[in-house]
Every structure is written in structure tokens, then in C-alpha cells.
Amino acid sequence: MKPRLFFLFKFYALLLLIFAFGKLLFMTYNGLEIHQAQGSDVFDVLIHGLPLDCATTGYLIAPLWLGLLLSLWWSFPLGKRLYQIYTAVVATLLALILLADTCLYEFWGIKLDGTIFNYIDSPKGATASVSTGYLIGVTIAFLVFSVLLFFAFRYIATRLQPMPTRIQTKGRGTLVFLLLGGLIFLGIRGGIGKSTANVGMVYYTDNTFLNHAAVNPAFSVISSAFKTKNYSKIHDYFPEEQRAAIFSSLGYNTQSIDSDTLLTMRRPNVLVILMEGCGATFVHAVDPEADPNVTPHLNQLAKEGILFSQCYANSFRTDRGTVCTFSGYPAFPDVSVMKMPSKCEKLSALSGALRQAGYATFFLYGGDINFTNTNGYLMATGYDKTYGDQTFTAEERLTHNWGVTDHITFDRLYQMVTTQPESQPWHIGFLTLASHEPWVVPYDRIPDDKVKNAMAYLDDCIGNFIQRFRQTPQWNNTLIVILPDHGIHYPAELTDVQTRTSHIPLIWTGGAVKEAREISTICNQTDLVATLLGQLGLPHDDFPFSRDVLSKSYTHPSAVHVWSEGIYYMDETGCSVLNLLTKPQSVFKEDPQPSVQRRDAANAFLQTCYDHLGSL
Known part of the structure; x- marks a missing residue:
């Protein structure tokens, strides 16, 4: 032997x-x-x-x-x-x-x-x-x-x-x-x-x-x-000229024209907190049907800061939502761009744009940062340094099924933001994890509902972090952006067909925010990049699917959400939800009235996205 x-x-x-x-x-x-x-x-x-x-x-x-x-x-x-x-x-x-x-x-x-x-x-x-x-x-x-x-x-x-x-x-x-x-x-x-x-x-x-x-x-x-496909042939719904004409009418421009100014400075530090699964159904300030007792700190921050009250997630998974948030890139029903290294390397991202403008860039996550090629995506798109669960102690890595629970990572985040040198602006991306199945957290304020309790724990962690950070000199020079990677099916009867599922809070707070405001314009998670770069006076031409919603050129407010079965397109006329699995294509629902224009917009948008993915 x-x-x-x-x-x-x-x-x-x-x-x-x-x-x-x-x-x-x-x-x-x-x-x-x-x-x-x-x-x-x-x-x-x-x-x-x-x-x-x-x-x-x-x-x-x-x-x-x-x-x-x-x-x-x-x-x-x-x-x-x-x-x-x-x-x-x-x-x-x-x-x-x-x-x-x-x-x-x-x-x-x-x-x-x-x-x-x-x-x-x-x-x-x-x-x-x-x-x-x-x-x-x-x-x-x-x-x-x-x-x-x-x-x-x-x-x-x-x-x-x-x-x-x-x-x-x-x-x-x-x-x-x-x-x-x-x-x-x-x-x-x-x-x-x-x-x-x-x-x-x-x-x-x-x-x-x-x-x-x-x-x-x-x-x-x-x-x-086994992942390589000719993506330009997927969802080939319209002839090319018709697709191009419809997509052109949707207003996906990349210009910031006389954008409304929300900040007190051009080069604030930028902290983006990406909350795991905390959609609008847990934030009363965004969804009136939500229980106001679940996330009191987020409700207060929405009142004190800038609230984008009609923002919608593009996708239904963390790997997709992360790319949507930081690259302003759309989601797909059956494709995770994050898992495709050769595509990730060609994506633009907020981190890369800020690094080019002189920012130091970091990303923090308490879980396995290699999961779904997350680290590959982050490093390829402009982060100088990433920190995952391996940067915590073995004991800390056992505090949650997915890794290091949130109050510990928020402590690490506080250490990071308060020890950065003042000579250089910084950007930190932070992904939380505790508000995820199995909903086990070291917190019991809402013991009869473990999902709400997990969201309440996240809210408590955010509130404590903000309270501590507010006392530091770095607060005055920092913009904090808070939003989730996606919504979840809560209450349980909600599905992706209902827009409540993908309705999300988008809150800007921090000392760099000029004044409290509510922006009720319909927009997408992907619009964060162009809107933020527009506020900083930085170009965002490399983000064709991200729009500056504060610009005068944003004349066709709309939102798109996709999941494995379907897509919806929402604008000021209503919402059309399409079933992508049926042949011929069918409609889940349309409110308030059926609309050929919205259905065509959904199909042209998705076709354009696949064409662009194929070109990367």
C-alpha cells in the first residue's frame, strides 16, 4: 500500500x-x-x-x-x-x-x-x-x-x-x-x-x-x-433597431445637468452600508405598512437626512445586489455577473471612480469574502484592501451562521473610520450579514418574530454606530449611504410580483449632508453610483445603466426589478410585471391599467442588458 x-x-x-x-x-x-x-x-x-x-x-x-x-x-x-x-x-x-x-x-x-x-x-x-x-x-x-x-x-x-x-x-x-x-x-x-x-x-x-x-x-x-454563453442572443425580443429606439426613449443618459446639491462639500469621505435583506417592509419611514417599532433608528435617520422614498432593488440576491449597488450594473434573471471574473474585470465601480479621484478604498464583510467570487469582484473593481471573516478571531467567526455577527463588525467599522488619515479622503463599503436566515442574533427585543428581531438587531447596531461616530471629528466630513442589497419575502405572502418586496430604503446621512429632504422620485438601486458621483462633480460616463436622479436630465423616472421568473417595469404611469418563463410571454399583473409601452420597455431594457453583458 x-x-x-x-x-x-x-x-x-x-x-x-x-x-x-x-x-x-x-x-x-x-x-x-x-x-x-x-x-x-x-x-x-x-x-x-x-x-x-x-x-x-x-x-x-x-x-x-x-x-x-x-x-x-x-x-x-x-x-x-x-x-x-x-x-x-x-x-x-x-x-x-x-x-x-x-x-x-x-x-x-x-x-x-x-x-x-x-x-x-x-x-x-x-x-x-x-x-x-x-x-x-x-x-x-x-x-x-x-x-x-x-x-x-x-x-x-x-x-x-x-x-x-x-x-x-x-x-x-x-x-x-x-x-x-x-x-x-x-x-x-x-x-x-x-x-x-x-x-x-x-x-x-x-x-x-x-x-x-x-x-x-x-x-x-x-x-x-459551463457559464460561457452568447449573452447577446438571450432574450432577443425585438429587432435591433426597434430595441435601440425603445431603450433610447427610457432616458438612461449619463449626464448630470444642474444637479440639485445635497452635500456641504465636494470630497467627503463616503461610507456605504449595504444592509443584508432589510427592505422597506421593515422601515416605516419608507413603507407606511411597516411596523414602526422594528427599525426606529433607520426611521430617525430617514427623517434627519436625505430619504429616497421611491427606490427599488434591481435583484433578489446579495451577489447581484452588490454589483447593482457598487457598479450601477443591472441584474439578470439567470446570471450572476459577480461569479464571472472576466466580466467583473471590465465593470466600472464606485470604488474605482473614487480611487481615481484620490480616495483610499476599503471593503469590510464579516462573512466569507470569497463566497460567490465577492473578493474577486471587489479587487477587480477598485478596492485597495478587503477585509473578510479571516481578519477576525476564531471565536468571533462563530458568532453567526454566516460568520461574524453585526455588532462586532460595526465595532471594526468604527475603528476603521476613526483611524483613517485626514490627509486623504476615503471610501469604505460595508456589507452586514446577521439579518439573514436563520435569523439568530444576540438580541431579543421582538422575541415573537425572529425575522423582525433580526432586523431590529441590525437597526440597533446602526444606531449605536451612528451615535458613536457622531461624536468624532470625522463625522463632519463624511457622507453615509445606507441601503439594502435586496428585499425579502416578508410578510411571507409577498412575492417578487408585488413591488413591496423590492421597495427599499435609501438614506443619506452624516455631517456632509446639507439638510433633511425627501426625494420621492422613482429610481433604482443602480442609480446610486451616478447620483453620488454627480454630487461629487465626478464623471459617470462609464455607468450606462446608472442615472443621476437629481439631474434635470432625469425626465423619465422608472425602476426595474428582475428575479428568476420575471421582470417588472415601473414608471409614473404604473407597473407591468411579466412572466419570463412562459412561451409566449405572459403577464403576472399590471397596475393600474395594462400598458404596451411598459411591457415593451421591460423587454427592451432586458434585451439591452444582455447585449451589453455579451459585449464585455
């Missing part, structure tokens, strides 16, 4: 060495200095990239592990031949992927992923910009590399001892291999956290090139292959 285990160890180690060599080749060929990196970064790339290397190695070693486990009980006369075939395939694919990733980066500037399959049908388009000599050189390198890998795999295949004959020996061997299989699976999964292995988990710096170097290209290709 020992030779079998030693063989697996050698195969595992060899694969890790191959992936390390691939990273060195990638960085050397594409140039560290060209990408503002240096030799000392190489070690960091290798260390941070190790989790995805282990995950990919686990996938590749799993068939061998299974074969050796079965060989404890049954003989395989063709085992050696099967091993040679398998390693020949692996050697060929690894050589192809590692070289393609290295060579294509200088042309594409993105990590190799599933989009490579789009060129299989038209290889001429993929090679049109390179010379024949270049292609010959790459082909020779591929052949040499694949042969070397094949013989390396062959070299480590030591002669295995015959399978054991004693039942006890077979039993012990089986137990050892099953335990080993558990470790392999753990590596494939990416650890024991809530997140599974994803590209974003190895992002560790604001240098995109180094993040790309840390990503295992084989993992990137495999993980994205």
Missing part, C-alpha cells in the same frame, strides 16, 4: 510544480516590470495561488485515486496502459492551457477562461494578429512541453506492488484511501468555509496582473466553460 500512497504523493507534488512553473512562465513572458510588479511579488503569487492549484490538482488526481482504491480489491491488467493514456491527455491539455494562457495574455489582457471555446469554430479570427513564425514557435513549444510533461508523469510511475491478498490488509488500505479521498475532496472544494473554490479567492492585491498570475488557468477554463 505504501508505494501506492507514495505514487499519489509524487503525482500531486508534480502537478503543483507544473502549475508553479506555469505561473513563473506567465510572469516572465509577460513582464513583471511592465505591469508595475517586481521579483519580490513572485513568492506572493505562488502562495496566494496555491488554493486553486490544489483544487485543480485534486480534480486531476481523483481518477488515479479511484483506480488505486479499486486495485486493492481487483486486478487491472490494463492499468498501466490506461495510466499512459490518461497522462498523455493530461500532459497535452496542461501544455496547451499553460502556453495559451501565457501567450494570449499580451493580446487579451484577461485570464484564459471558457471564452476560448468561442474561437474553436473560427480559428483564423484568433490568429489573425500574429505572424506565421510566431505560430510555428508556439507550436514547437507546445509539442516540447507536452512531451516533457508526459515523460515526467511516466517517470514517477514506480512499479506498484501486487494487490494485497489478506482481507485485513485490504480493509486497512481501503480506510486509508477513503481518508485520503476526503482530503482530496477538501482541496477540490477549496477548504471548509462556506465558499467553494473560485477564481476570486486568490485575488490579493490591487495589481490586476499579479491577481491574474495567481489564478490557475486550468481551473479558470474549467470553472467558466
Whole structure:
């Protein structure tokens, strides 16, 4: 049994060495200095990239592990031949992927992923910009590399001892291999956290090139292959000219013209608190049907600050709502843009715009920040530093099912905002987590309703934070934006068909707010970016789906919400809710009257969104 285990160890180690060599080749060929990196970064790339290397190695070693486990009980006369075939395939694919990733980066500037399959049908388009000599050189390198890998795999295949004959020996061997299989699976999964292995988990710096170097290209290709679609063909509802004409009439301009001024300064610190699930049904200041006793602090902040009372969430999940909030980018019924690293890297974001304007940028979350590629998205879109649950103690990480409960993270937030240097403005994004199933919080003000109680706990945390922050000198120079990532189905009879579900509070407070106001214009969560940048006098041309709702150019107030089954379009004439799953398309409801214009607007908007996603 020992030779079998030693063989697996050698195969595992060899694969890790191959992936390390691939990273060195990638960085050397594409140039560290060209990408503002240096030799000392190489070690960091290798260390941070190790989790995805282990995950990919686990996938590749799993068939061998299974074969050796079965060989404890049954003989395989063709085992050696099967091993040679398998390693020949692996050697060929690894050589192809590692070289393609290295060579294509200088042309594409993105990590190799599933989009490579789009060129299989038209290889001429993929090679049109390179010379024949270049292609010959790459082909020779591929052949040499694949042969070397094949013989390396062959070299480590030591002669295995015959399978054991004693039942006890077979039993012990089986137990050892099953335990080993558990470790392999753990590596494939990416650890024991809530997140599974994803590209974003190895992002560790604001240098995109180094993040790309840390990503295992084989993992990137495999993980994205099943997500790659021709998005421009999805929801192809109207002919192009008609789609363009309808969308143009919806007023998604990117101009700030004589925007109403809400702030006392042009460069305040900007804190965005993204509340988990706390929709308008818990905030009486926004929804008159809501219980006023649940969130008294939010109600008071809405009264003292600026309340956008007719704001609606674009989506129904945190990963989508985060992108909507910070990138001003729309949500989709069946696609999470956050989970698509190659798309995330092309998104603009509030953090990037503020960093370009001289802000220091940070993001805080008490949960697993690698979940749904959150960290990858945040690092790709302009955050200098992100802080997840691993920056808290082990004891603190056990205070909630999703990680660190809110009063602890609000304490960390307070430390962050009060210790930033005064010489540079800062932006901090903060995502809460305790107001989420299973609704278990260290708070019992509303014991007969655990959902309301969880929201009350969040409200209490916000109130305590604001009270403390108000006493500091930083308060006068800070704008605090408070909104949720999405609403929830509460009361339980609410669904996404009802607009109450997606109605959300959007509150601006802090010392940088000039005076209390209510803005009752219909708008979306995605409009935050353009509206905020407009207040700062910063351009927002890179946010085509975000509107400055305070601008005189905002002449067609509207809101869109999508979920897995449907979409609604709301404007000042009413709301139309469409069922996207039926063919032909049907209508859930329309209030107060049916409207062809609203239905066409919903379809043209969604078609435009998919077209834009396809172009990224």
C-alpha cells in the first residue's frame, strides 16, 4: 500500500510544480516590470495561488485515486496502459492551457477562461494578429512541453506492488484511501468555509496582473466553460433597431445637468452600508405598512437626512445586489455577473471612480469574502484592501451562521473610520450579514418574530454606530449611504410580483449632508453610483445603466426589478410585471391599467442588458 500512497504523493507534488512553473512562465513572458510588479511579488503569487492549484490538482488526481482504491480489491491488467493514456491527455491539455494562457495574455489582457471555446469554430479570427513564425514557435513549444510533461508523469510511475491478498490488509488500505479521498475532496472544494473554490479567492492585491498570475488557468477554463454563453442572443425580443429606439426613449443618459446639491462639500469621505435583506417592509419611514417599532433608528435617520422614498432593488440576491449597488450594473434573471471574473474585470465601480479621484478604498464583510467570487469582484473593481471573516478571531467567526455577527463588525467599522488619515479622503463599503436566515442574533427585543428581531438587531447596531461616530471629528466630513442589497419575502405572502418586496430604503446621512429632504422620485438601486458621483462633480460616463436622479436630465423616472421568473417595469404611469418563463410571454399583473409601452420597455431594457453583458 505504501508505494501506492507514495505514487499519489509524487503525482500531486508534480502537478503543483507544473502549475508553479506555469505561473513563473506567465510572469516572465509577460513582464513583471511592465505591469508595475517586481521579483519580490513572485513568492506572493505562488502562495496566494496555491488554493486553486490544489483544487485543480485534486480534480486531476481523483481518477488515479479511484483506480488505486479499486486495485486493492481487483486486478487491472490494463492499468498501466490506461495510466499512459490518461497522462498523455493530461500532459497535452496542461501544455496547451499553460502556453495559451501565457501567450494570449499580451493580446487579451484577461485570464484564459471558457471564452476560448468561442474561437474553436473560427480559428483564423484568433490568429489573425500574429505572424506565421510566431505560430510555428508556439507550436514547437507546445509539442516540447507536452512531451516533457508526459515523460515526467511516466517517470514517477514506480512499479506498484501486487494487490494485497489478506482481507485485513485490504480493509486497512481501503480506510486509508477513503481518508485520503476526503482530503482530496477538501482541496477540490477549496477548504471548509462556506465558499467553494473560485477564481476570486486568490485575488490579493490591487495589481490586476499579479491577481491574474495567481489564478490557475486550468481551473479558470474549467470553472467558466459551463457559464460561457452568447449573452447577446438571450432574450432577443425585438429587432435591433426597434430595441435601440425603445431603450433610447427610457432616458438612461449619463449626464448630470444642474444637479440639485445635497452635500456641504465636494470630497467627503463616503461610507456605504449595504444592509443584508432589510427592505422597506421593515422601515416605516419608507413603507407606511411597516411596523414602526422594528427599525426606529433607520426611521430617525430617514427623517434627519436625505430619504429616497421611491427606490427599488434591481435583484433578489446579495451577489447581484452588490454589483447593482457598487457598479450601477443591472441584474439578470439567470446570471450572476459577480461569479464571472472576466466580466467583473471590465465593470466600472464606485470604488474605482473614487480611487481615481484620490480616495483610499476599503471593503469590510464579516462573512466569507470569497463566497460567490465577492473578493474577486471587489479587487477587480477598485478596492485597495478587503477585509473578510479571516481578519477576525476564531471565536468571533462563530458568532453567526454566516460568520461574524453585526455588532462586532460595526465595532471594526468604527475603528476603521476613526483611524483613517485626514490627509486623504476615503471610501469604505460595508456589507452586514446577521439579518439573514436563520435569523439568530444576540438580541431579543421582538422575541415573537425572529425575522423582525433580526432586523431590529441590525437597526440597533446602526444606531449605536451612528451615535458613536457622531461624536468624532470625522463625522463632519463624511457622507453615509445606507441601503439594502435586496428585499425579502416578508410578510411571507409577498412575492417578487408585488413591488413591496423590492421597495427599499435609501438614506443619506452624516455631517456632509446639507439638510433633511425627501426625494420621492422613482429610481433604482443602480442609480446610486451616478447620483453620488454627480454630487461629487465626478464623471459617470462609464455607468450606462446608472442615472443621476437629481439631474434635470432625469425626465423619465422608472425602476426595474428582475428575479428568476420575471421582470417588472415601473414608471409614473404604473407597473407591468411579466412572466419570463412562459412561451409566449405572459403577464403576472399590471397596475393600474395594462400598458404596451411598459411591457415593451421591460423587454427592451432586458434585451439591452444582455447585449451589453455579451459585449464585455
